[in-house]
Amino acid sequence: MQINILTDKECGLIKNLIETSEKIIVCCHVNPDGDAIGSSLGMAEYIRSYGKQPLVIVPDQFPDFLKWLPGSEDIIRYDKHKSVADTAFEDADTVFCMDFNCVERVDGMSEALQASKSTKVMIDHHPNPQMDTLVTVSHPELSSTSELVFRVIWQLGSFDTMTPNMAVPIYCGMMTDTGGFTYNSNTPEIYFIISQLLMKGIDKDKIYRNVFNNYSSSRLRLIGYILYNKMQVNEEYHVAWFTITRQDMTRFMFKKGDAEGLVNMPLQIKGLKMSISLREDTEKSNLIWVSLRSVDDFPCNEVAKEFFNGGGHLNAAGGRLHCSIEEAENIVKLAIIRFADQLSR
Structure with a gap:
């Protein structure tokens, strides 16, 4: 079982940075998801085992269903x-950049991150890292950044002292970034890692309930409304998409995270290859957040890159558009035409 991912030099550099740095920041991308928060909290707790007091800084609000995590x-x-x-970025000795591959992914925090004279360490599983760092731990083939955090802790010889406060967010991040281990999770190593985390006393069933069974009734009604009234299905090209407007969100008392997982649901339709969610920003006009999911070998990350100013993984990607929701739907239709050959097979 191959768990190690670092070179000996990288191991030495990371360990030395933690041991010698007095002011450490752990940060993640804008619109933090379960993997961003899980990997950040897991890494921060590991750094605390050295007697340090790292700060976890995120660009903006993270979902309510993650606020039970230790350290959140x-x-x-x-x-x-x-x-x-x-001030923290200005004074920092070391910044750990979790679950993002370029400074643009931290949005309004990018200027502070770039201006910081700190040493940077990237731990991420998105392709094409584009940051100037002392150490870049980049493995797009792995399930999640949280899995990378486990592997780093393991390789640095600290598994025996891993606490539940490290193990719980790591497992949560792995679970959420694979849809409950239903995609991007087909390697034996993932299940070995789960077995090791269980040895730390985590309750994986409770973690699942805390994340996936922790919503309001309004969220369930929102899902029903979107699937019945807003979902469009193109049977010829095996694609579905839907829109969520600010009006929809107001009607159903939307909270950050209420749309989580909704983009996966159309993939339950027999033969569907890709699902696309278009959601208006809750505050900014003409800003549309795009989520894409696909199955098998259809590259929704290529669709995200070409049409939605984004990217990601083969079967899970995202992006954003600066336009109206109607214009965004038209772009979806153009994307379907562009990838028609692959979608219609």
Whole structure:
């Protein structure tokens, strides 16, 4: 079973940075998901085992269904505490960049991150890393950044001292970034890692309930409304898409995270190859958040890159558009035409 991913030099550099740095930041991408928060909290807790007090800083709000995670109460939101966060980046010795591959992915926090004279370490599973770092731990073939955090801790010889406060967010991040281990999770190593995390006393069933069975009734009604009234299905090209407008969100008392997993649901339709979600930003006009999911070998990341200013993995990708929701739907139709040959097979 091959768990190691670091060279001896990388092991030495990461360990030395943690041991010698007094002010450490762990940060992640805008619109943090389960993997971004899980990997950040897991890494921060590992750093605490060295007697350090790292700060976890995120660009903006993260979903309510992740606020039970140990350590989440201490997360600093850049959009709410900009001056505090700016000072932290200015003073930092080392910054661990979790679950993003370029500074643009931290949105409004990018200027502070770029201006920071700290040493940077990237731990990420998205393709094509584009940051200037001392150490880049980049493995797009692996399920999640949280899996990378486990592998780093394992290889640095710290598994025996891993606490539940490390293990729980790591498992949560792996679970959420694979849809409950239903995609991007077909390697034996993942299940070996799960077995090791279970040895730390985590309750994987409770973690699942806390994430997937922790919504309001309004969220369930939103899902029903979107699937019945808004979902469009193109049977010829095996694609479905739907829109979520600010009006929809107001009607169903939308909270951050209420749309989580919704883009996966159309893939339950027999023969469907790709599902696309178009969601208006809750505050900014003409900003559409795009999520794409696909099955088998259809590359929804290529669709995201070519049409939605985004990217990601073969079967899970995202992007954004600066336009109206109607224009976004038209772009979806153009994307379907462009990839018609692959979709219609």
